[in-house]
Amino acid sequence: MKWLLIGGLMLVPPLVRAQNSLDPAAQQAIDKIFSEYGHAGKPALAVAAIKGGKLVFQKVVGQANLEYKVPATADTRFHVNAQAWEFVAFAILNLEDQGKLSLSDDVRTYLPEVPDFGKKISINHLLSSTDGLYSYSGINALTGSRSKEVDQVGKIPDYIKHQKRLNFAPGEVFSVRGDTRFVLLKKIVEVVSGQSFEAYSKAQIFDPLGMVNTIFLAAPNPSLENLATPYALDGSGKYQLSQGEGNAAGMMNLYSSLRDMTTWRQHVRSHKLASKLQSPLKLDNGAPIRGMAGVSIYGQQHFGQERGIPKTFQAGSFGGYTSVFFGFPGHDMTVITLGSGGGYNGRYGMNVAYQFLPGAFPEPETIDYTKIEGVKMSPAELQKYEGKFWNAKASVASVLHMKGNVLHYNRVGGAVHNELIPLSDTVFQMKVEGDDTLLLKFVEGKHGRQMHYSVTGSDPMVFESYRPATYSKSELAQFTGSYFSKELNTSYEFEENQGVLSARNLHAGSVSFEPVHADLFHGNKAFLSGVQFVRKNGVVTGFQVMVDGVRHLEFRKLRS
Template sequence: MKTIATAFLVSVTAFPALAQPNDGIDAVFARYTGESVPGCAVGVEKDGKTVLERAYGMADIEERVRAQPSSIYEAGSISKQFTAAAIVLLARDGTLALSDDIRKYLPEMPDYGTPITIEHLIQHTSGLRDWGSISAMEGWPRNSRSANNDDVLAIAARQKGLNYAPGAHYSYSNTNFNLAAIIVARVSGQSFAAFTKARIFDPLGMTSTQWRERYRTLVPGRATAYAREGDTYVIDQPIEDAHGNGGLLTTVKDLLAWNAALDADRLGVGFRAAMERVGVLTDGTRIVYASGLLVDKHRGIDEVAHSGATGGYRAWLARYPAQRLSIALLCNAGDVEPVAIGHSVADHYLSGLAPMPVYKPSGKLPAGLYVSEVTGAPISIVADAEGGLRIDGKALDPVAPGRWSLSGTDFVFGRRNDLVVEANGERLRYRRVEPVEMVDPTPFAGRYCGADNPFCMVVRAAPDGGLSIATTGRPGLAAQPLKPAFTDVFTSKYATIRFVRDASGAVSGLTYGDSRAWAVEFTRTP
């Protein structure tokens, strides 16, 4: 996805970092120091005391304003836990129940046969399609045009289909939290921002925290967000008014205050436990996602955390309750990997970490094309020259016989050409399929119009004998080439496209999906 609002270019050359204590933390941020690069603010509390508060790089490169620990950044999806907290507070007030059908408060939403509960929303188990994915299908990816929560509700309300039956699986969808924010406003009789200010931010002394309700609002002390383009940085500020899924403007100090309040149950006895209660799927599977929080482990240590990314902002917030450690990371550089950097900081303070697994694979590598039995999406696993495996160019770490890991997701290969992907507490089965290199484009070319959405997909034969796909939702947008994956299934840069055939074998439709909107239906038209 291309960045929007490219306002200026700067060369990426690092200046010497400001002098800091030689504790190894500076090395973690070495790439983001100097006067021509964006950077990060980081704060750490240990045993109730602030032990680290630093900033690296620039808050504003144009105006040559250095980042400060007090600089205000956007927290991305870290924001979700505050939306969930507002829901939990209302539930504890008795003004709503987590088991309530969302249609009690959102009558605009379709009846899906099985109720979607408020708890489904805040645990990402609703099955609702992500509104950003739907908008991208139309030709308007996130941050290419403005949207507010009313726009999100309108997109969600027209989706007659779900990714799956409510409660059956976990899938990350921003729609869940925008709708939760709307519910908070309708139940409380206040704006979502006013409710969270009165019930969370003000009582906890989070004086630098607010929501991005209107992206044009001036925010003194705010760091500008940047994205990397080649050897330069460009401005990549969010231009959306939708919030609750993201949009929290805050500082590392305020985030640490929030973590401390959770540890101390300052919002009421049992509040933290309610926030950390993980989801349970209809088949009894316990996932690691709770109320806007991931309750998991890092190298054997209990961890409660969440990352965030919006525009060029990156963020990470974590607590290690048994170790009495809390870490907040806020960045305005889109090429930061916040979880990796956050864990590097955490490892300086944690004790008793399990050693990183060391395993050298032997025998034939299980490279190949696999397709999910749940989502229908293929993944291509490729053997590299060093005797390892890669997905989309990213190296998998061998951790045990038949088991490889990548960013917290485990890939477990069986002896019958099968694969189980373990992520977020779920075990999803994949089967191996035979890849297809070339196809006759003729049966697939045509116009396919949305069952739930007011735009069409146009599939054309390309001059090179391949296929391309374009949306009518944004005329003039370049078509994306389609790459054959396996029988009747293609991939583009952004999605998986599966062509559907009728009883006679003729192509009658297609589904278009990504990881957050799985199989959105389009019907072939004359």
């Protein structure tokens, strides 16, 4: 077989397959997994497993189009925005390897339209989601828009041009909602390569690998050839068309097939950049990024645990499309799941992985909480932990409360109440489905009790206990009125109704608020979950949005 090197990529032959070595019991288990998916009158579901660089499993079921009863195949295209992030990172790292840029370069070297915030934002800050720029999806939610603006070569989004202040100092904080960074990374590739990102990807990545069904588009294209139609279940249990609104987060629309994604995973595992793609992202102080969610390696995937062994993970959805990628680096295995039926579909791929890695997982699929040796605590002792807790970084409010004689956790306004098992007088384990270990650890901080929330070894999410500020109806009146953001050209109307403060925007809808501290309110919508009112001479003059992805964005109060 002749191999050809093009643009740093090895031109590979068709999929390399391995002989299926599953025993009858494992094969029967996999058959059962897909029989549970149901009859042929369902949207497409495509799963592949690669082990040791070879395709060991491939299964495609369902219809690419329900109306015309078109069966899905390994070459059916899906919207795969989760994988788009890795291709952007790969392009940047490939250009670095070629000596055409450095990760330490200031982004303004290539994109001078990015404002000078007085602190350098490097390419590495973009890759690690520590740049401090406003979130694309967060801004869209605040303005109530689902941008249909076509991504243009060299054009920086207006909201970045108008941003006055960074969310945080670059390199000091990780933002799980950072997605504007991909827009800028794409632009940097375009400036350095002299091509649109779509053209660069096609010429330097997709074509050399024979990925004929993979394409980046500036905007979604429902008419793309050989594309699975996206659906989602309605309230009556019937599938309805679900195209998704606007552009995918980060203005990236990647379409690909199961066959092409398999080709990519087979190729990249042995590429000279493979080690870098698997390397941990870090803050400027050298601390690795180990959040409960979000990216944690240069390949733009999350690194965590699955039943006691290391796992990489990336998932995304757009309309009815869902894509999930699992990797088990210790076993040289990757599982791909693509679908067009809405909802999370990763369990199909994960269950396939379980069958191909027998004995590899030291922990069960689901934690047996009856076997956890907790400590005995009286209701009176448990009641001492009741109260509300606030995470200022993400503007998340949680509450601990007694239900019967058992302590429970839930998000303020949430419907799910999770039982807490005391492991000691300061550590509790939360009862959840699955294999993740959720721990709450209580410590005394400078401003009172803190609750450290962690998931299977992640860095903790720190909550501070608080007693909600109280306001009468007349006192809430000082916060009512019209507020305008010059940066976004967007306004909100704040109102008081029966002792509750709320805000409404014609496009974004209505948000209700509860007080946290004086002048600080928690909203019931993620894009306004934290609002800090600003005063001058004791009079309310505006507010700042304080959420992960958009911080310090100011709205000024208009005179009535």
